[in-house]
Amino acid sequence: MNFDLLLDPLFRVPFLTGLLLAALLPLIGMYLRLRHEWLAALAFAQMASAGALLAMVAGWPMILGGVLAALVAALAKGLMARAGAGAYALMMLLAWGGGVLLVANHPLAEQAGHALFDGQLYFTGDGHLLAAGVACAVVVPLLAWLSRPLLLGRLFPEFYRARGLDARPRLMLFDLITGLSVALATVSLGVMAAFALVFVPPLVAYRFARSWRAGMVLSAVIGMLGYSVSFAVSLGLDQPFGPVCAVVLVMLAASTGRDSYRM
């Protein structure tokens, strides 16, 4: 055990990068859960992972490959809207199959594949931090703008059409920012942690929040808290970050017990 590493300046950039994403991903997860689309986050993460591997093999930056693959997935999701969860399953199968084939046939891909799944947070640099900062600065205001159409889409699906308006461009924009954010998180935190941060904090916030606004705040706080604990535990105990983050968040959700609206 070496918790002195937590104070090492070397880990400040990785910590801050992850902290920004840990605040952002639960906000997106709130709307994915609302729309019964949380599985899309896993599909996007898998696609981003496969895209990053493909980019590495091709000699491109992994972050570019991950983002492009996730954006293609987001576009495909929008076009296959009627397929619902079936479309996400197809994407996941494609990403798994493609990723495993790359790992099996390219020596460098095997190591990178493990890193993408487990999380390579400690190797993130200033570029990742900058990308995470820009993502937060762009996505948070966009989410605030998209909140009403996303909520109306679940509660009053005919609201815009009855008024002669088309909500699809806004919903497509949500898919794109989801793909972008999840891809960035996948290449920074790993598939497992990215999905856990999208899924678990909203799961808890839905149970405890007194309102939608409170739920958004609570999910971001849970994400940052769970992430910080995971970062300290994985660094101090020299464990891979992704699995630690997933286990910590699930334990947090399990420890909250039955429904009780207190926030």
Place this chain on the structure above:
Amino acid sequence: MAEVLLRVTGLVAGYAAPVAGPLGFELRRGEILGLAGPNGAGKSTLLKALWGGVRVFGGHIEKAPGLAISHQAQGFDDLRGVPLTGHELLGLTGATADGLPPWLAGRLGERLDRLSGGQLQFLRLWACLAVPADLILLDEPTNNLDRAGVAYLADWLGRAHSGQGIVIVSHDHGLIDDVCTRVVEVGAPS
């Protein structure tokens, strides 16, 4: 005479194939029109056709310029577990809380899944009713309402609404008879 909001002639509507119509009527501001007919006549389909929710196979729908439509659909998604309050729900559609029944007005700060089924249904109905719209389309508005909700709705509709036109589809003949200024029969599909 009040402005004509909607003029419908020979409307035939459906999905893959025509299932309802023909229907013709004229609706003026301040009128409440009831669409009556047997089960399976396609009343809800025709109501949806008025705003473009289903395919129109024949006839013509003429709307007043800039007509703002609010549609209350039949049935709704289960909202258990969604942390949304009554205030937030009304804010989504731009509905006012003024005029809500006292048994609901005091509970707007609570989560929707803390309300009874009848209260939640009334609130959803209110979110479509109390909005700045010229034309309000109500599809079986009394479904899932408790007795207090039905009584309050009938009372609210019974008051003059000179600024709006309302079209109601309901199997509740009492409501249709009490509040509608005119009733149009929709025949069974041939």
